[in-house]
Amino acid sequence: MDLHAPLSVMEWLPIASSAMGLLCAAAVVVLSLSPKTVRAALGLSGAVLGFGLSAVLLGAAGRFMGEREMFQAMAAVDPSQRDQLLAVGTAESAHPLSLGAIGGLPLVLLAVAAMVVLFPRVQAAARTGSAR
Amino acid sequence: MNESVASFWVEGGWWMYPIALLGCAMLPATLVAFVVGVTSKKASLLMPLAIGLLCVGLLPAVLGEAGFLQGMSAVEKAIAFANPVDQATIRAAARGEALTTLILGLWMSLAPTFGGSVLLGLALMRRAGAPSPESVRAPT
Secondary structure, X not given: OOOOOOXXXXXXXXXXXXXXXXXXXXXXXXXXXXXXXXXXXXXXXXXXXXXXXXXXXXXXXXXXXXXXXXXXXXXXXXXHHHHHHHHHHHHHHOHHHHHHHHHHHHHXXXXXXXXXXXXXXXXXXXXXXXXX | OHHHHHHHHHXXXXXXXXXXXXXXXXXXXXXXXXXXXXXXXXXXXXXXXXXXXXXXXXXXXXXXXXXXHHHHHHHHHHHOOOOOOOHHHHHHHHHHHHHHHHHHHHHHHHHHHHHHHHHHHHHHHHHHHOOOHHHHOOOO
């Protein structure tokens, strides 16, 4: 991937979704440190999951939109240039999905891990009456 | 802009109608699930709502994939009767058109998937904070 090339909208959207998810994930980590705010951290882990899944979905949508444009262009170009266009187009249309997967999948894993770890902690805190 | 939206819609064929209907129905369903889930005092109501929203929210994407596969299958059948010189051109153009349903399905899945995930977090938060049935039960 050429890092100096300007990113398209469909590449920015998964990045933005991942960035929002990262902010929420940081808030989950900070909130989970205190027993009094661990319940809020558990609630916020749903937003992390949502942003992670959205990043992957947006990346997939971006990839297929890129492929759609590529195939439409392929039908119009000279047959001798098709293989070259297919190679370049496939590589370029994969950028949004790779960005979405790189940003989104760790967020999904983190959210699921937070839910699994924090749920018993909140239950225990609710029994003692210290969780908000 | 309008022309590109119209051509996008036409390229998708009849699959665009169920996908768009389901996707449009999912938006108010997500809002209703939020309102019902957040305002309801029953902590147990949120969890099935969240899981249901997550599962049904992925349906437009699944329908889009079905539309894409059906479109490609129809193209492959039709291409057998085409001039061999034109087959590559037809296949490329058709593949581009068939991807339309998948793209719409993925866009339509976005809101309910995000809403379902947020609702799942709220459901877990409420469920974990709610007193267990054993502790609520009156002492005998």
